[in-house]
Amino acid sequence: MAENRTYSIGELAKEFDITPRSIRFYEEQGLLCPERSGQTRIYHNKDRVRLKLILRGKRLGFSLAETKTLFNLYDSNQNSLAQNEVILDMIALKRASMRQQLEDIQMLMNELDDLESRCRLELEQLTRGKRA
Numbered sequence: 001m002a003e004n005r006t007y008s009i010g011e012l013a014k015e016f017d018i019t020p021r022s023i024r025f026y027e028e029q030g031l032l033c034p035e036r037s038g039q040t041r042i043y044h045n046k047d048r049v050r051l052k053l054i055l056r057g058k059r060l061g062f063s064l065a066e067t068k069t070l071f072n073l074y075d076s077n078q079n080s081l082a083q084n085e086v087i088l089d090m091i092a093l094k095r096a097s098m099r100q101q102l103e104d105i106q107m108l109m110n111e112l113d114d115l116e117s118r119c120r121l122e123l124e125q126l127t128r129g130k131r132a
Contacts, residue, residue: 007043009034012051026054029064031071061094 009020026032027041031054034041043051050071057067070090073083 005045007048009041009043012043012048015048016051016055018055023051026051026064029068031064031068061098062090066090
């Protein structure tokens with residue numbers, strides 16, 4: 001059964017195209033809790049799913065602290081209503097932050113366009129031998 005399957009750190013690293021060091025870092029941050037047999041880490045399907053969620057959260061711009069909050073919520077209260085409310089709040093905050101970033105980027109693009117236009121105009125005048 002897939003639920004009973006175990007994974008080595010190398011198998012998970014290869015599957016998700018990350019380094020074993022990254023997996024150990026997530027463990028240090030309290031996001032993964034593999035079983036131990038001596039020095040060997042034994043990861044279960046729950047760890048694999050969590051790793052997948054960590055990487056998805058990273059891709060979506062969520063911090064590891066935000067991901068940990070969700071994991072803690074799930075571990076303490078498996079009520080999907082509470083989880084969904086928290087996730088929706090986090091999504092709203094992330095969207096607001098990204099909208100602000102887009103506005104900031106657009107403002108910078110406009111300033112660069114203006115500077116580029118002025119430089120091109122001055123260059124054109126200089127190449128024609130005229131000074132502004």
